């Protein structure tokens with residue numbers, strides 16, 4: 519790396535844009551030199567050699583680049599930029615703060631950060647919730663149960679089958695919470711053979727493999743359909759039928775559609791809400807055809823903790839029904855038991 523690289527307005531030779539051919543997407547030579555330099559480092563794959571040590575001194579330049587009209591005009595067309603992480607704006611808006619030596623990530627920063635995938639495509643994290651403070655007049659059904667141990671396992675669906683040893687970890691598991699991103703329906707990933715595969719179809723295949731695996735025989739499954747916010751926005755411009763599995767989606771939409779409201783799923787639903795129900799039913803039918811059991815489904819916006827809490831509360835209810843199943847028939851016990859209502863929103 520060249521330390522103290524200077525990006526002055528005259529720019530390095532050969533990099534100056536003439537007035538000809540300028541568009542709203544053209545940046546000045548100085549910023550162009552800086553972004554070309556960044557790109558070169560990224561292409562060289564030598565990021566570790568430059569970052570994080572050098573990042574601090576470039577923070578003002580990155581901030582300037584981000585605020586530049588040409589970059590903002592480009593960002594407005596982000597739906598055409600496949601590789602741009604959705605959370606780019608969140609971090610770029612905070613670049614100067616984040617690059618301060620005393621920066622401590624907030625809970626929200628952590629929530630917005632991309633997960634780090636280990637080289638074998640598997641990551642694990644065990645967690646539980648602390649014992650709640652004893653308090654009067656609080657409905658304890660909303661509180662986390664400190665006795666419950668959660669294991670968060672991130673597997674790259676495309677690598678399933680290469681190394682299934684991790685399945686042995688599931689011996690004492692009572693419920694599998696399987697998470698799928700709704701907004702994956704038009705996205706692609708490279709599978710083990712180097713071919714591009716639709717990410718929703720990859721998740722479907724992975725789901726089929728997991729629910730039919732002997733380790734999970736007779737186990738309850740809660741499917742979390744996540745990234746509903748991105749999905750609702752995307753479905754207005756990208757048809758759901760882009761994913762082959764959803765090619766019979768043809769919703770009847772009332773003219774007076776409500777604005778998106780996660781709690782208002784049944785009255786005057788939005789296109790996103792109709793599509794969520796359609797996808798949930800697709801998974802439910804798939805699950806019952808494979809296992810002869812009922813799949814529970816929850817709708818989540820991962821960046822809104824309250825929706826995650828709701829889904830976890832639903833999972834605790836499922837465990838409770840399970841415990842009480844010998845004494846109470848499910849249908850007597852809860853309104854959640856009817857198939858049409860086995861969704862949590």
Ligand SMILES: Nc1nc2c(ncn2[C@@H]2O[C@H](COP(=O)(O)OP(=O)(O)OP(=O)(O)O)[C@@H](O)[C@H]2O)c(=O)[nH]1
Pocket residue numbers: 604605629630631632633634699744745746747748818819820821
């Ligand atoms: N807008 C939005 N972002 C979410 C939601 N849930 C998670 N995210 C973001 O999605 C990113 C998760 O990144 P990863 O852990 O790489 O997972 P992923 O990108 O969904 O999955 P991969 O395709 O395997 O990379 C983080 O930036 C999260 O903040 C959600 O419901 N809505």
Ligand SMILES: [Mg+2]
Pocket residue numbers: 632633
């Ligand atoms: Mg990602």
